[in-house]
Amino acid sequence: MMFKAFSSKVKPPESTLDDRKQAAVQFLQLVVAGSIDEAYQKYVDMRGKHHNPFFPAGFPALKKAMIENHKQFPNKQLTVRNVLGDGDLVAVHSQIVLNPGETPIAAVHLFRFDGNKIVEMWDCGQPLPDDSPNEDGAF
Numbered sequence: 001m002m003f004k005a006f007s008s009k010v011k012p013p014e015s016t017l018d019d020r021k022q023a024a025v026q027f028l029q030l031v032v033a034g035s036i037d038e039a040y041q042k043y044v045d046m047r048g049k050h051h052n053p054f055f056p057a058g059f060p061a062l063k064k065a066m067i068e069n070h071k072q073f074p075n076k077q078l079t080v081r082n083v084l085g086d087g088d089l090v091a092v093h094s095q096i097v098l099n100p101g102e103t104p105i106a107a108v109h110l111f112r113f114d115g116n117k118i119v120e121m122w123d124c125g126q127p128l129p130d131d132s133p134n135e136d137g138a139f
Contacts, residue, residue: 015116024090032078048119
């Protein structure tokens with residue numbers, strides 16, 4: 001009987017769209033909880049890039065900013081409202097409250113994945129006015 005040889009290098013399984021959507025949400029939840037090192041270790045390819053205009057380029061700079069933000073707002077809350085995916089892109093639409101009782105922020109984080117790692121990220125946020133004339137609300 002003859003057996004075929006196989007490579008000892010096992011390629012990790014490709015992630016599915018549902019895996020990427022779950023990873024994007026878990027990344028944000030870990031960051032908000034202050035587990036930023038864990039979030040980056042599990043979900044980010046540090047060679048990737050982000051597009052937040054307020055911080056220097058590269059994920060190391062964004063990670064540092066997230067650590068500082070958590071020190072400033074340790075009780076931050078995140079409520080995920082919608083998660084959308086298309087190919088290697090995942091968008092997370094959420095409500096963020098920096099300090100309990102303060103005005104929420106409507107935020108969208110857009111992630112591009114390569115396999116199971118985030119390699120590119122965009123984000124934008126909008127403070128929600130207390131006296132909005134829109135009865136439909138932001139969510």
